[in-house]
Amino acid sequence: MSHKKWLEHLENSTPSTVSGDKLSIYSIALEGWRRGLNLKFFTIKRRQKHLIKYSLSDTEKEITFSYSTGPNVTAEAMNITSSKTKTKEYLNNVGVPVPKGKNYMKHANEEIITDVSRSLIFPVVLKPASGKMGKGVIANIKTAEELKTSLLHVREYLGFKGVIVEEYIPGEEYRIYVIDGKIIAAMNRLPANITGDGERSIRKLIIEKNKQRKQIPSVRARPIKIDAEVTRNIEAYEYTIDSIPAIGEKLLLRKNSNISSGGDPVDVTDLLNEQVKDVAVKAAKAVPGLVETGVDLIVDNRDNSGKVIELNTKVGLGGHLFPLEGKARDIPKAIIDYYFPNSKRITTDLYFNYTKVTGLLKNGVLQEVTLPSIPNEEVIVKSIIVKGKVQKVGFRNFIRIKALYCNVNGFVKNDSDGSVFIVVAGTREKIANFEELLRTKYPKRVNIDSIEESVWNGPVEYGFEIIADSKNTKKK
Template sequence: MENKHGKRLPHLIDSIPSEAKRNRISMYTIALEGWRRGLNLNFYSYINNNKLDIKYSLNSPGRIHHFEGSGGDLNTEKAIEICDDKALTKTQLKSTAVPTPHGKSFENNKTISEIMDHAKTLYFPLVVKPTDGSGGKGVVSNIKDNKELKEALLYLRDTLGFQSLIVEEYVPGEEIRVFIVGDNVLAAVKRIPANVIGDGINPISKLIEMKNELRKSIPHLYFRPIKLDSTVKKTIHAAGYTLDSVPKQDERIFLRTTSNISTGGDPIDVTEKITNEQKKTAIKAVKSIPGLVHCGVDMVITNEDDTPVILELNTRPGLGSHLFPVEGEARDIPKAIIDLYFPNTKGISTERSNVFFDFQKIKESLIAGSTKAIEVFPAEKNKLIAKRYIINTSIDAIEFYQWLNKRVLNLNLNGFIEQVDEENIEIVIAGKTENDIRSFSDLIGSRRFKSQIFNITKEYWGSPIKLGFEIKNDYLFKSNKELENEIEDIKKKMKQTKKEDNLLNQRINMIQNSRMWKMTSPLRNLGGKIKKCGRIFE
């Protein structure tokens, strides 16, 4: 299953390290764009909800800006305060005649009975959500009656701990996220539930495996696979299928009813499909908040007449769905943000850049508290020359790395080493000039390992290079939880394989113990004798 529709940004291909794929894509891609343009990049820690977190700054002579995720300091503190409070946002939208769902906010001094009394002025279905929630946490949609409303209110207050709430009318339609800078709509994306598309050959179970392999190739979805749980099985069954069903060519089978990206949903770019009216409404919503320059706008396009209704504004929206859609065109929002904050760098293109920084070490050092701030080594202005070496040797990668590491860095080279198999090591090296690369060739051709190296093949390397020199190992980039989940998945597959083996053995025993098998035994024995005779006369 290939990603036939999602058009990638070439300068981001193979440039997103594993650590950035864990909910840090917005921060990393904006920082990367500015760094590649020659801006000075600094990361620093701060306390966020009693935990260490990361912010970053970019600066050029006479200009410095600070960022948190995709949010920057051109958005005023007052604008951020309003957008972080859904009740204040709703008040501001209403004051400027921007369409938003009918509803009201309630502080923690309002009882559930009082909230339900007000709800009598609204029409079901309803939505309940916290005024200060984020990422969809605590949002209960499509509440159909008073019983469900009371359950939702108790759940938000007693279970999740949200006290200030909004109750509003549910607007049926298609939800989309629009990203706006100034007067421009840069991108629009919608989400659809986890799904697979049939090829007329493979069963749904295999198509899910193939879809998860595709998701691993998309940075934003790398750590968000479709999990084959009871919800998926029930959804498939409700549609009249089983995991063994083979969908027709191009037939889309939905595996869930919710469209969360974290549970396997697909981001679909719809920038070219939204109307001028919808764009104008989104821009008007942003302008209704004084001091708001760029943000994500969540809106519903109503089923009834395609009119836009604004749900909320987000000053730090995730950019992953815009940068890496499963279908449609990728939108280069980091470029637009750096253009906005550093207009003097607009003429600098990063499309041919093939270097990126070690985000994992930066994040680990700051979160561990071993340092409070890190300045990233400046990016190379010109494209690096890179070569790939496949070395047939009796030396293992770890021993080779320990000997090479300081020597490679002393030569101002970058790259990595990886064990391909028991007999071969892959080394990729990048430098400013061909002479730099030749100095590495001289290094590995020295007497130190000459007797243990049997063959070397070289070719040019086209993918981006991370600053520094490292030994590659996928397991180094996975958390304990992810490794535990991987072990559990392997155990489940082994258990399933064992179950299938047992079923096959039972089937074999049933056949061999059947009356027909016993009756035809003389014929099979005769067949064996005939074969032997045939071989004698050959």
């Protein structure tokens, strides 16, 4: 799938196996590697788990990242933001507007309901005191009976004993990415939804929406699941899963807007008013050592003011990089600019296979993988069609050996017309050396009638591969 407002240098370089949270790691690592920085992936043991981390380095320093977060985000900042209660205290101290509410750790559910009924006006929002990805967040609770049911679900079924109940703010929820006091991106996360066409049932519309999501890296592994919550919300429209909504009728299938539960990321960076932007920057500065953060806030429909609901240190970048609507924002560039201000991107013609690299670490074959650095030289990419007696004579293997010898990247494959198709990427000198061997040193069983060269428009995976005949690689 192509999207005019996605980042071309990233869209065409993202393997189909990279999606969701992996996009954050891959996109930052790729940006640094393309600048000629040394890239290393390695494993560490923590809490009986093997975690994969990665580092980027130049001749002066090495920066180790955890997920999307660099080392300048302090342990203190992470500790504070991991608690919604502590976060709210720090925000209150500097006058950042937040929703009114109260934290409950040990109170019985009936006591909470009585207390809330006295101190807050329904509707309200219930959320775990700690947690992430929107798990356990229930918004727009309108009655004490709904609150009772929600408390049982969050505390007994999900296991969150500490909860927060706060005022429900009618408005849109946004995730704003801030680094070093600067706003780089803002995203509106719409709850899982479908739009009627007057012909298909809700079930079929969900299936079709999930097919579309599979084509988008940020959401391809995050389908809309038909569960009890979705069923309840459908019933609230007085529909069943097999009802047929009218043309243009939009149904919200969940109350929370998290991408992980089927939400749609929509870029709104250029649409936020200055007051809301100021609130986001002030919120990021409220916590010491929080130089990178995702600020979650709601813009109140009643007065267009922004109220902060959460600060995040491990920020998922996928929705900003591959939004369903709007313009993609290059957060990886901003991160590498911050940690390596003197570095510049050398090429966008090469990428590496994240899944292959990390697979060696996950299965325990290796504990550390360092990718070869990109030399600070122009990279060119060519496609080459070789015609003649070139199939079933060991020609592809010859090409792979010579490509590796000349240190060029790309692939070779047989075409159905009997020719061999090659793509090579490398410096001008290395490609010239490869072409010389191709024309003069080929095996005796090979008989070359012609060699045609043209430009290959698109990035190439690092390394050189023989593609099996059954695979179909499009010529660009």
